[in-house]
Amino acid sequence: MYGDIHGCLEEFVRLRSLIHPKPKDQEICVGDLINKGPHSLEVLRLAQKEKIQVVRGNHEDKFIRYYLHEEEKERTGKKNPMRLELSELRLYQALTPQDFEFLFSLPLFIRFTSCTILHAGVLPSTDLLHLDKKETAKVMRVRYVDYKGRFVMLDRSDPKIHFWWSELYDGRYGTIIYGHQPFLRPRVDRFAIGIDTGAVYGNALSALVIDGMEREFVQVPSKAYAKRSKPWPLL
């Protein structure tokens, strides 16, 4: 399982060469392959070529939603309400129909007997098999929840009064392996493991390698391609 790559191709190639997965191994990314970093398109193509499984992150979701709005614009003349940054627009324009097909094919979660892979997390009320549009969005975005287990927007989040989502997670989907929130080191809780170690911010790209009962983290240090807008949270 690989943490958020965000276009860090060089780091991803190095990490894979350390692990050297065999054809029988399953490789899975926790989402956010693209955006922020330098080589989003190449990472996206590598995942397709190497048959790496990917769950949908909020950055993949952004491109999917933009595509659907553009389609609607063509059909009805309605304006696209979304705005992409220049770098995002360039990436969007470089995507082929095959790339879009790949993006649309990404599942929200991948379930195994003892673990589930998804991008951000679940709320106490999340039922992964019956999700409406709003709840689907939360699975790709949740960080903090309030004392009633409700989603808290990022700019309202306060670690002093809110819970990290996994603190209220009861393990009903097994161990959840997720990304979305960069940590200095992988965060290991009773029923959840966060493996985004902020590759694009110059910390490290991490993988969790599971072999039977054995669990190992493999990391490569990364260059800084983007600046964090907030100080690094110590969770």
Ligand SMILES: [Mn+2]
């Ligand atoms: Mn994310």
